[in-house]
Amino acid sequence: xxxxNSPIQRPLGPLMIDIAGLGLSELERQxxxxxxxxxxxxxxxNYQSPEQLEQLTSEVHALREPALPxxxxxxxxxxxxCRHGFTPxxxxxxxxxxxxxxxxxALTAAGExxxxxxxxxRARGVDLSFTPVLDxxxxxxxxxxxxxxxxxxxxxxxxxxxxxxGLRSAGMAACGKHFPxxxxxxxxxxxxxxxxxRRLDELAPDLEPYRRLPLDAVMPAHVIYPQVxxxxxxxxxxxxxxxxEELGFDGVIxxxxxxxxxxxxxxxxxxxxxxxxxxxxDMLLVCNTPESVGxxxxxxxxxxxxxxxxRVERLSPLTRAVDWTSLQQEDVYQAGIKAxxxxxx
Numbered sequence: 001x002x003x004x005n006s007p008i009q010r011p012l013g014p015l016m017i018d019i020a021g022l023g024l025s026e027l028e029r030q031x032x033x034x035x036x037x038x039x040x041x042x043x044x045x046n047y048q049s050p051e052q053l054e055q056l057t058s059e060v061h062a063l064r065e066p067a068l069p070x071x072x073x074x075x076x077x078x079x080x081x082c083r084h085g086f087t088p089x090x091x092x093x094x095x096x097x098x099x100x101x102x103x104x105x106a107l108t109a110a111g112e113x114x115x116x117x118x119x120x121x122r123a124r125g126v127d128l129s130f131t132p133v134l135d136x137x138x139x140x141x142x143x144x145x146x147x148x149x150x151x152x153x154x155x156x157x158x159x160x161x162x163x164x165x166g167l168r169s170a171g172m173a174a175c176g177k178h179f180p181x182x183x184x185x186x187x188x189x190x191x192x193x194x195x196x197x198r199r200l201d202e203l204a205p206d207l208e209p210y211r212r213l214p215l216d217a218v219m220p221a222h223v224i225y226p227q228v229x230x231x232x233x234x235x236x237x238x239x240x241x242x243x244x245e246e247l248g249f250d251g252v253i254x255x256x257x258x259x260x261x262x263x264x265x266x267x268x269x270x271x272x273x274x275x276x277x278x279x280x281x282d283m284l285l286v287c288n289t290p291e292s293v294g295x296x297x298x299x300x301x302x303x304x305x306x307x308x309x310x311r312v313e314r315l316s317p318l319t320r321a322v323d324w325t326s327l328q329q330e331d332v333y334q335a336g337i338k339a340x341x342x343x344x345x
Contacts, residue, residue, distance in 0.1 A: 007065040011309045012038035014277060014302060016071065016254070018287045022048050024059060032063055034297050038312055041287060042072045042126065043081055050085040050124050050324065057125025069316050074121060074129040076113070076340075077146055082124075087116050087336070090343040092133060095159050096150035098343065107162040109339040114166025116336035122170055122321035130219060130254070131167075132160045134176045134209040135183035144183050153208035160213055169332075171319040176213060178221035178256065179243060180233060181206025185223055193232070194223045203228075210247055216315060217252040218243060220281070231275070240280035252311045255281045259289045270300050282308040 016039035019028045031037060040060055047053055061067040072081050077091025095113070099106035114132075121129060134156060135141070137148035149159045164174040180203055185194035196203075203225065210218065220234035220243075229238040234255045243249045255276040258269065267275075269292040273284050286293055327333050 007062060007067070008033050009065050010035060011304075011306070012066060012068070012312045014038055014282065014284055014305075014308065015273070015293075015296065016041050016069075016283050016285045017293050018043060019046060020290065022046060022052055023056060029063065031293060031297065032060065032068060036297055036300065036302075037068070038283060038309070039069045039071060041285060042070065043287070044083075047082045048084075050082075050120075053082065053124040053126070061125065066313055066316065069127045069312065070125065071128040071130060072121065072126050073131075074117060074126075075131045075133060075147060076117065079147060082121070086120050087340050088344060089113060089117060089340050091146040092149045092159075093137065093146035094343040095163075096137070096148070096155060099150065099155055099159060103158070106159060109343065110159045110162035111166035111169070112332060112336035112339045113343075114163040114336075115170050115332050116340060118167045118170035118172035119322060119327050119330075119333055120324075122172060122317065123324040123327050125321075127317055128173055128175065128217075128315055129167075130175045130177060132163050132174065132176060133178075134160060134213070135178055135181055136206055138183045140186050141183050142186070148183055153205045156209050157212050160209060164213065164215070166336075171317040171321060173216035173315045173317075174214075175217035175219055175252075175254065176210060176215045177219035178223070178233075179210055179218050180221070180225070180239065182221045182223055194221075196223050196225045197227065198225070199227045200225075207247070210243065210249070215249065215251055217254055218249060219254040219256055222256050231279075234281060235272075235275040235279050237279045244280065250311075252282045252315055253280060255284045257285045257287045259287055259292060269296055273300055274302070277302050282311050 013036040015037050017037055018041050057070050060070055073079050074081050076089030080089055095106050095110050133147045135144045135148050136153060137151040149156045167174050185196045222232050224232050229236045233239040258272040273296060276284050
């Protein structure tokens, strides 16, 4: 905040960074106001209760105008950052299993679960969850595993479309990941650099969701597909061009976390950000390494791109969030809680 306690007027920058704890330190406030920063990503360490989360997000949103978008990985199953006080969501594979028994019920449940996910987060000030996972379940990747909806791309498209509609009905954008597909490789890009040796034509099933779904944002994989390009997808102008030109995607392209081992091929943190930015990513995630954020803010000097900043601004919710108390009274919300309970049993 400036001396008059009014938000700083500043376009959104290309970096999405994190914070250490449950509240903001003075250094973190300064960093969130830096021209290179354009968003905040939250983790489990930043969550204690719904009330604490709402206080934190309110403070962050008050820092700047336009407000910094606040994102989180909140998929359900293994990946759900907010637990105590939030509805426990099932792994997305449970929807695929329900599809095998009753496709219509699975589509209904997908929309209801997404409404619960987005409604609860938005009621507490979180703007975006990095969901849905569109990776196909090839039965090979433990890091994806039950995060995947199904192994059949047609089923993934149907379920993800219903899920996206549920997110949007709560005023939340949809971010598909991990483009062009992380389900085939066995290595975990958090700790390794996975390589998918398939040809582009063999990747066609993995690309189908990105070809057919109305996504607002996409997150590329930290995976190398050497038959297409020698660089990981998030550092690859070849893959970004395919997404933009062949698939016609005009939304936000997020890098995956540039502190992950899968990003190390590009060099130090400045080189990683430069590579992802030059490849065409709009927003770059730098997480769990506060010293890297300080280094970036001191040394990285990208050329400003108003078109990319405008794309990121479009991710911010256009509708007012339903407050927590009112949310509890909604029929679709209660149906979603029932579906979550049944699918988690």
